[in-house]
Amino acid sequence: MLQSKDIQSVEELKKYFSCSTKMVDYLVNLLSFFEFKRVYNVLKPLKKRGYNIVDVFPLLIILPFLKHASIHALFKSRSKDLSGAEKDVYYRFKNMQTIPWRRLLMNFVKRFVVIIEKRGEATTQAKRCLIIDDSLLNKTGKAIEFAGRLWDHVNHSYKLGLRLLLLCYYDGKSNLPLDFSLHREKGKNEQKPYGLTKKQLKQQYKGCRLAESESAKRAQEVDMSKTDVGIAMIKRALRFLRVDYVLMDSWFTSERMIECVRSYSKQNVHLIGMMKMGKAKYLYKGKFYSAAELLSKCKRDIGIKRCRKLKSSYLIIDAMYKEYPVRLFFSRFGQRGKWHLILSTDTSLSYIKVMEQYQVRWTIEVFFKESKQYLNLGGCQSKNFEAQIADTTITMIQYIMLTLRKRFDDYETRGEIFRAAGEEMMEQRLHIRLWELLLAIMKIIIETLDVIVDDIDICINKIINSDKLKGILELISPKHKKILT
Numbered sequence: 001m002l003q004s005k006d007i008q009s010v011e012e013l014k015k016y017f018s019c020s021t022k023m024v025d026y027l028v029n030l031l032s033f034f035e036f037k038r039v040y041n042v043l044k045p046l047k048k049r050g051y052n053i054v055d056v057f058p059l060l061i062i063l064p065f066l067k068h069a070s071i072h073a074l075f076k077s078r079s080k081d082l083s084g085a086e087k088d089v090y091y092r093f094k095n096m097q098t099i100p101w102r103r104l105l106m107n108f109v110k111r112f113v114v115i116i117e118k119r120g121e122a123t124t125q126a127k128r129c130l131i132i133d134d135s136l137l138n139k140t141g142k143a144i145e146f147a148g149r150l151w152d153h154v155n156h157s158y159k160l161g162l163r164l165l166l167l168c169y170y171d172g173k174s175n176l177p178l179d180f181s182l183h184r185e186k187g188k189n190e191q192k193p194y195g196l197t198k199k200q201l202k203q204q205y206k207g208c209r210l211a212e213s214e215s216a217k218r219a220q221e222v223d224m225s226k227t228d229v230g231i232a233m234i235k236r237a238l239r240f241l242r243v244d245y246v247l248m249d250s251w252f253t254s255e256r257m258i259e260c261v262r263s264y265s266k267q268n269v270h271l272i273g274m275m276k277m278g279k280a281k282y283l284y285k286g287k288f289y290s291a292a293e294l295l296s297k298c299k300r301d302i303g304i305k306r307c308r309k310l311k312s313s314y315l316i317i318d319a320m321y322k323e324y325p326v327r328l329f330f331s332r333f334g335q336r337g338k339w340h341l342i343l344s345t346d347t348s349l350s351y352i353k354v355m356e357q358y359q360v361r362w363t364i365e366v367f368f369k370e371s372k373q374y375l376n377l378g379g380c381q382s383k384n385f386e387a388q389i390a391d392t393t394i395t396m397i398q399y400i401m402l403t404l405r406k407r408f409d410d411y412e413t414r415g416e417i418f419r420a421a422g423e424e425m426m427e428q429r430l431h432i433r434l435w436e437l438l439l440a441i442m443k444i445i446i447e448t449l450d451v452i453v454d455d456i457d458i459c460i461n462k463i464i465n466s467d468k469l470k471g472i473l474e475l476i477s478p479k480h481k482k483i484l485t
Contacts, residue, residue: 056085056093060394061401064375094382094390097215101393102179108400109169109176110240115404116171126172127244127357130237131364132230132252134165137182137378137392142196145205145385146222148184149195158195162388164378165226167233168364169241174403175363177371177396178241179233181221182388205383215386222385227252231260238264245346247361250274253343255322262324262345270346272358275328277341282328283320291341294319295330307351314351329354371399 060071068074075087093099136154138161139147149158163183169176186193194201209216221229234246246261246269253273261271277295281288289297294317304313315330321343329342329351344354371377375398380391 056089060090060093061398064398069376069379091387094387095384096390097209097213097386099390100214101389102214102218105180105393105396106178106236106240108397109178112174112176112400112404113171113241116174116407119408127360128172128242129170129357129360130178130234130241130243130246131168131170131175131361132166132234132246132248133361133364133368134163134183134226134251135368137162137164139378140381141383142200143204144381144383145207145388146182146184146219147204149187150185160195161378163226164392165229165233166364166367167230167237168367169237169243170360170363174407175367176400176403177367178237180392180396181218181224181226181229181233182385182392183224183226183229184222186223205385207385215389218389219385227254227256231256234260235264238267238269243267243269245269245357246271247358248273249361250276255324258321258324258326258345270344272342272344272346272354274358275341275343277339280321282317282326284317291328291330294328295339295341298330305351309352310355316351318347327354331355367399371395375399 059074063071063074066074068077071087071090136150136152136159138159140160141147142160144162147160147162150161150163151157152159163185165181165183166177167179169178184194187195189195196204207215207219209219230252237243246257248257248271250273253271253275257273258271261269275291277291279290281290282294284294284297295315298315298317302315302317304315306313311333313332315328317328317330319326319328324345325347327344327347327349329344330339331342331351332339342354342358346354349357368377375395377392377395380388382388382391
């Protein structure tokens, strides 16, 4: 990468254009996300067949901005000259068992927080939140390792895929994917476990993993309870992030989750979660009530209140859930709407405050939608489970980078950034080719005219540093100084 603002020597250009990994670094730099180099130190000790992993990794990061859905598509296009390595190098990289993908993703989030604080963008008044939720990643091949049929809550049907359990960090303004795991569900049909026949399960790819490898640890999570894995994720996050609330929907809100959040002694963290209007019992004035019973009783004793701002009806009840004091918020929108229950371990919150805080949970739904639409989240169809983990992690890193640019460049949406980034990268590639053409033309002119010079490179250096070249540079690129920094 050229460090000076203008080209000072043709040797710099020669060195630059002769090294494809420099081109990859250059393209990443154009996205203004060069700071990520500081966080992937965990990859430096790893090498594979002579290629440095830190040189292979950047191309995978910029892949969607080159408008290629996969490594295979890249190497079938004209963009394949961006890499000096063959495509098998990238496949082997994604299949490696020793790469600590979880630590790498967390390092990106840590670096994001540091950059925001240095730029004075930190929202000190806003509440920091952890958000946990899951989503279905569709797959097309039954031979994909650990793939199975899962219930799609959006389309209300069973689909082949893997379940993504995701933990996000919301810093008051931006939502960042922080940690994740992939799961399958066995189901109750013993004849077709995981929704597949025994023959189909036998034909699935089965990886051989070292017992203590990073990959083996991730593979163990596949059949673990999502609650168990989610609790482990929250505990890891609380070690290095300041958090005020943990947000979740009714599937995750439970006594164990409350215990996990409230038992952390180094921070005063609270849980806000949706609760089902089910059989769970709450202690209120010495007696136990279900949610429906408690609502019916308090309608008579307390009376329903009206919130003009949110155009809703609500009730606030302080009670005990298991061993924990909680504040229950019953709310209903419209005269005939259903009653919903939100539980908060922070008993000082008002109705409007808890509703404002809980709506932050929807930022994780935005992540699922945007990353699937623009970054092909879940699009990897490799049979190898390691490749599934790698591809999902890379997608989340791409999302963090887009979020950083959105934070500083005032784009309206990440989709707008994605399109702008892709156009920008294509534009810069054209400028680089024009530079190469200009240098070649200058050499041909000197050699054709048989100009007597001691060194052609010295002659070209004089031309490059000439004031008369500025007009030509403006024709090639109005932003040539920006391009070459």
